[in-house]
Amino acid sequence: MIVTLIVAAEVSFWILLGLGLAARYLLRWRRTSTALLIGLPVVDLTLYALTVLDLRGGATASWTHALAASYAGFSIGYGPSLVRWADRHFQYRFAGGPKPLPSPKYGPERTRYEWQVAGRTVVSAAVTLSLITLLVPLSAGAAHFGTFAQWYLKLGLAAVINVIVAGCYSLWPKEAPAGVVVENGRVVTERTLADTAPARTPAERP
Numbered sequence: 323m324i325v326t327l328i329v330a331a332e333v334s335f336w337i338l339l340g341l342g343l344a345a346r347y348l349l350r351w352r353r354t355s356t357a358l359l360i361g362l363p364v365v366d367l368t369l370y371a372l373t374v375l376d377l378r379g380g381a382t383a384s385w386t387h388a389l390a391a392s393y394a395g396f397s398i399g400y401g402p403s404l405v406r407w408a409d410r411h412f413q414y415r416f417a418g419g420p421k422p423l424p425s426p427k428y429g430p431e432r433t434r435y436e437w438q439v440a441g442r443t444v445v446s447a448a449v450t451l452s453l454i455t456l457l458v459p460l461s462a463g464a465a466h467f468g469t470f471a472q473w474y475l476k477l478g479l480a481a482v483i484n485v486i487v488a489g490c491y492s493l494w495p496k497e498a499p500a501g502v503v504v505e506n507g508r509v510v511t512e513r514t515l516a517d518t519a520p521a522r523t524p525a526e527r528p
Contacts, residue, residue, distance in 0.1 A: 347417035399446025431507025
């Protein structure tokens, strides 16, 4: 049953997101759009509540219950940035908005971007693991703790790796290659060899 609920929650999430953006940019219904977008985390929290009810009803704990908890964690950690990403692309495609900028690749802007990603991952992992911990007493406690133990390792490792990557960019910022013009950490254009080569004097010309 949990797998079915997860699929239904995933489909509902994207439907609500699409309807929310369509209401905002195509129909100009901002209040309706806001209400629909607020419903996004509600979908994942409802999935978690149904997971709790499933375990309380005597269901055997499995990885699917932990996966359901991870949806709520993802929604809290990554949800706002995902909505902003979808908003920019929808506005560009259907409402004449500016073309979305790519993620910064170089300089301090890239470092800040990596720390933002690390922060979202840490928040997502912390929320997910907290929700999974709450499921343990509902699944016969320590008797089924092993069912969820691997999630502590995997999510904890993912958070640590993201923090290490961001730390590396702080210690060794990524600089743009020679000949690449960068603005706000993003590549604007690349100079050709003709642009960068020194001008020849009339005597040197054939």
